[in-house]
Amino acid sequence: MAAAGIELDLPSRTFRPLLFGLGAWTDHLHFGYDLVAQLRPKILVELGTDRGESYFCFCQAAAEQQTGTRCYAIDTWQGDTHAGGYDETTYRQVDEHNRQQYHGFSTLVRASFDEALARFADDSIDLLHIDGLHTEEAVRHDLERWLPKLRSGGVLLMHDVLVRRNGFGVWKVWAEISKKGESFTFELGAGLGVWKNEEISSAPVLRMLFAKPDETSSALLDYYRAQATGLHQSIAQQWRDGSIRQTAFAQQTIIQVFHSIDGCHREEDSVYARLGHEGWKEVAIFLPAGAGALPLRIDFVSAFTVIDLASLVLKSGAGTLFDAGTGPEFDTIVVTGDAQRHPHPAYLRLKITGIDPQLFLPRIVAGTEGTCLVLTMRLRVSAGEPPRV
Numbered sequence: 001m002a003a004a005g006i007e008l009d010l011p012s013r014t015f016r017p018l019l020f021g022l023g024a025w026t027d028h029l030h031f032g033y034d035l036v037a038q039l040r041p042k043i044l045v046e047l048g049t050d051r052g053e054s055y056f057c058f059c060q061a062a063a064e065q066q067t068g069t070r071c072y073a074i075d076t077w078q079g080d081t082h083a084g085g086y087d088e089t090t091y092r093q094v095d096e097h098n099r100q101q102y103h104g105f106s107t108l109v110r111a112s113f114d115e116a117l118a119r120f121a122d123d124s125i126d127l128l129h130i131d132g133l134h135t136e137e138a139v140r141h142d143l144e145r146w147l148p149k150l151r152s153g154g155v156l157l158m159h160d161v162l163v164r165r166n167g168f169g170v171w172k173v174w175a176e177i178s179k180k181g182e183s184f185t186f187e188l189g190a191g192l193g194v195w196k197n198e199e200i201s202s203a204p205v206l207r208m209l210f211a212k213p214d215e216t217s218s219a220l221l222d223y224y225r226a227q228a229t230g231l232h233q234s235i236a237q238q239w240r241d242g243s244i245r246q247t248a249f250a251q252q253t254i255i256q257v258f259h260s261i262d263g264c265h266r267e268e269d270s271v272y273a274r275l276g277h278e279g280w281k282e283v284a285i286f287l288p289a290g291a292g293a294l295p296l297r298i299d300f301v302s303a304f305t306v307i308d309l310a311s312l313v314l315k316s317g318a319g320t321l322f323d324a325g326t327g328p329e330f331d332t333i334v335v336t337g338d339a340q341r342h343p344h345p346a347y348l349r350l351k352i353t354g355i356d357p358q359l360f361l362p363r364i365v366a367g368t369e370g371t372c373l374v375l376t377m378r379l380r381v382s383a384g385e386p387p388r389v
């Protein structure tokens, strides 16, 4: 690969990720691939796997580059307050992909990070990726418990080191640890911290990142930026031409609820939930203390599906603030963006026509201070024609 006239001989030149665009790791996939290919870790552990965007990139590198790595993904597969809650579809899909592609060397450990600690000896892990709950307290806790497991000369990755909204505190922990060894911060997407405690690394890609910035490191960063841009362009194209329907992404629907006390809807004032597409689902979304409904906005990320809503209820403590379960009540909900309302005698039926469908509930003055709002929905997402009943 030539960049700025410099030849970089990187394993990721031939990398075609089997999975991408599932989480927030798309920007770092080519680096993750090169790191595993060159470091050839014996033991790789990931804390926080979710749908597996980062983890399966490591596994793909281990398989294609025959690194002989044993990989472990640790997660409860229940979600957390930053990632949002999700149903069993995620674990089922991750488990299936793992069995199909990487069963010989990759193990899913369905447990809390603390429960999984005892499975690993001190000084045993060559590559550790921490990507769990992103509060400062949780990250400190995870790092304190797991750092002794990293062998001397091992490499630590920390994701989301740039994010400063919504109670994210990885940046604070990263600011401290990055000063203690060799480190590099990828300022791409949510940011990825790369850290190493001792010894000169055998991985050329790390030597380039940890060295004083020069033409070679700048060519390397240009290369990773270009690869990330390429992946984002592919995702945009998949939405434009509809081929997103055939990807792993299309098997789940993300619900993002924006709460508001002033009529503005901001990313940092939103909560996520995710669900699979089989049959009717009940989803309860708990909004944080102080959340308002002036108004609530509900976005779906759902690849050209049909969504039937049988009920939508907003409660504050024991009181019901909004309760829609029939045609006229659903008519008070505004449908806008990439969604069309289709007539149905019982449900609010939405045909999703693109990446940004939005529902606006009527403005509701939300209950008494100190009580939290809970939004519950009964819904069914159909990838093709919805069933008749």
Ligand SMILES: C[S@@+](CC[C@H](N)C(=O)[O-])C[C@H]1O[C@@H](n2cnc3c(N)ncnc32)[C@H](O)[C@@H]1O
Binding pocket: 022, 023, 024, 025, 047, 048, 049, 050, 051, 052, 053, 054, 055, 074, 075, 076, 077, 078, 079, 080, 083, 111, 112, 113, 114, 131, 132, 133
């Ligand atoms: C940010 S996501 C991981 C994203 C993933 N690395 C990717 O590439 O998309 C965080 C995950 O950590 C898990 N998690 C958070 N805290 C945990 C804990 N203490 N024990 C086990 N799993 C946890 C959540 O279930 C969630 O799936």
